[in-house]
Amino acid sequence: MSTTTVTPEAVEAVIFEALKGFGVEEDLLSRDAEITALDIDSLDLAELAQVLDDELGVEIKGDDVKGITLVSDLIDRVVAKAA
Amino acid sequence: MSRVVVTGVGAVTPLGVGATQLHEGWVAARSGIAAGVGACSDFEPTAVLSRKEARRADRCTQLALGAAHEALEQAGFGPGLPYDATRIACVLGTGIGGVTTLEHGHDMLRDRGPDKVPPLSVPMMMPNAPAGQVAMHHGLRGESYGVVSACAAGAHAIGAAMRMVRAGDADAVVCGGAESALTPLTHAAFAALDATSTSGISRPFDARRDGFVMGEGAGVLVLEREEDAIARGATILGVIAGYGATSDAHHLTAPHPEGEGAAEAIARALLDAKLEAKDVDYVNAHGTSTPLNDRAETLAIERALGDHAREIPVSSLKSAIGHLLGAAGAVESIATLMALRDGIAPPTLGWEEREDGMELDYVPGEARKLVTRDRPPVAISNSFGFGGHNAVVCLQGAAA
Numbered sequence: 001m002s003t004t005t006v007t008p009e010a011v012e013a014v015i016f017e018a019l020k021g022f023g024v025e026e027d028l029l030s031r032d033a034e035i036t037a038l039d040i041d042s043l044d045l046a047e048l049a050q051v052l053d054d055e056l057g058v059e060i061k062g063d064d065v066k067g068i069t070l071v072s073d074l075i076d077r078v079v080a081k082a083a
Numbered sequence: 084m085s086r087v088v089v090t091g092v093g094a095v096t097p098l099g100v101g102a103t104q105l106h107e108g109w110v111a112a113r114s115g116i117a118a119g120v121g122a123c124s125d126f127e128p129t130a131v132l133s134r135k136e137a138r139r140a141d142r143c144t145q146l147a148l149g150a151a152h153e154a155l156e157q158a159g160f161g162p163g164l165p166y167d168a169t170r171i172a173c174v175l176g177t178g179i180g181g182v183t184t185l186e187h188g189h190d191m192l193r194d195r196g197p198d199k200v201p202p203l204s205v206p207m208m209m210p211n212a213p214a215g216q217v218a219m220h221h222g223l224r225g226e227s228y229g230v231v232s233a234c235a236a237g238a239h240a241i242g243a244a245m246r247m248v249r250a251g252d253a254d255a256v257v258c259g260g261a262e263s264a265l266t267p268l269t270h271a272a273f274a275a276l277d278a279t280s281t282s283g284i285s286r287p288f289d290a291r292r293d294g295f296v297m298g299e300g301a302g303v304l305v306l307e308r309e310e311d312a313i314a315r316g317a318t319i320l321g322v323i324a325g326y327g328a329t330s331d332a333h334h335l336t337a338p339h340p341e342g343e344g345a346a347e348a349i350a351r352a353l354l355d356a357k358l359e360a361k362d363v364d365y366v367n368a369h370g371t372s373t374p375l376n377d378r379a380e381t382l383a384i385e386r387a388l389g390d391h392a393r394e395i396p397v398s399s400l401k402s403a404i405g406h407l408l409g410a411a412g413a414v415e416s417i418a419t420l421m422a423l424r425d426g427i428a429p430p431t432l433g434w435e436e437r438e439d440g441m442e443l444d445y446v447p448g449e450a451r452k453l454v455t456r457d458r459p460p461v462a463i464s465n466s467f468g469f470g471g472h473n474a475v476v477c478l479q480g481a482a483a
Contacts, residue, residue, distance in 0.1 A: 024134030
């Protein structure tokens with residue numbers, strides 16, 4: 001587990017970096033972006049969960065991301081889960 | 084019964100990206116083999132795929148998508164499909180599938196534990212991934228599946244596709260094969276079987292041959308009914324005239340020593356094409372450069388074609404690009420169609436020494452003109468696989 005503090009800023013940085021690696025255009029990335037607009041699907045979320053576990057030690061399951069629409073929702077869920 | 088014609092071909096091979104590169108390279112006796120392997124060094128996946136698509140595809144699927152892009156473009160399948168999407172099928176073979184992905188996933192499991200195995204492992208390594216991904220990428224909504232029959236998979240896929248079109252189950256079928264297995268595990272495993280060449284030289288039918296040289300690549304063809312192709316103004320590149328397939332039921336890896344099952348497959352392909360042995364102008368051999376295959380195949384060709392076998396050219400593309408395993412049959416049918424179009428028998432590179440009892444004309448040195456007849460030339464293309472699978476495609480050039 002990493003010793004990085006799980007702040008919203010840290011979560012955002014990890015998520016943005018991972019999504020860029022998944023092929024999402026950098027200029028589309030923002031907290032207000034809609035998940036669907038970034039063409040993120042269930043496979044991306046499964047990969048992202050692994051990255052979040054690796055980088056921040058936060059375990060995210062499918063149920064944790066149910067019903068989210070914005071990138072900021074995702075960041076909030078991860079921060080809440082880490083608390 | 085309608086004839087089944089080819090209206091698009093695409094190939095990514097050690098001779099380059101494109102069917103023309105394959106054809107011209109082989110006819111010019113160029114080798115795509117370097118340091119004992121046939122790698123597709125010129126292939127850049129993002130030339131036809133988004134970064135996201137590329138990272139979700141094992142290299143074998145990337146190669147399939149590259150070849151399919153070329154074949155469908157040539158056939159005039161985009162933008163906008165010429166048939167109802169649910170009437171366009173996709174059948175692609177592979178010998179091993181996404182083994183690069185499998186090995187990486189296993190490394191992660193062993194070194195970092197089960198939680199670190201990539202979630203994309205299964206969808207990338209499954210042997211039906213090339214068929215599924217090509218169908219998805221091009222919006223083909225008819226029947227689609229992968230064919231798994233080792234080194235006969237590419238030819239089996241063409242056979243299955245031909246039957247679908249003939250039966251009216253599909254208006255068009257995108258078919259072929261893909262392979263990328265130049266991995267440590269696969270190399271070690273074939274070497275442990277003494278199947279691969281220790282010299283790193285692919286010289287099919289030569290007395291000094293010592294095993295196959297592994298290659299990677301993909302070949303994709305678009306098949307449809309002749310009258311439909313003519314009606315929509317497509318260019319006809321050749322005809323899939325017949326198909327025959329059998330099993331040796333003899334040994335897990337060794338061919339029947341007299342080529343019995345292979346000969347039966349050749350005979351069935353000709354029967355299916357309503358042709359006779361004397362009609363065959365060229366044999367595109369499986370010719371792996373293994374001691375066992377090349378002898379058994381020679382006997383099979385003689386058994387199936389009789390005295391005529393020694394009067395026609397027989398050559399192996401594997402001399403130029405190595406053995407593409409599950410892609411071989413598809414790539415070889417494409418190279419054969421293009422050779423028939425030009426009335427040429429391409430050479431078996433490296434053939435110099437005759438082995439006793441192997442008396443066919445293996446086309447050493449350079450390409451040769453086929454004997455001209457009053458109809459387009461006819462060829463058979465042989466593919467045989469571990470497991471005793473034999474699949475033979477009978478091809479005819481397009482009418483001038």
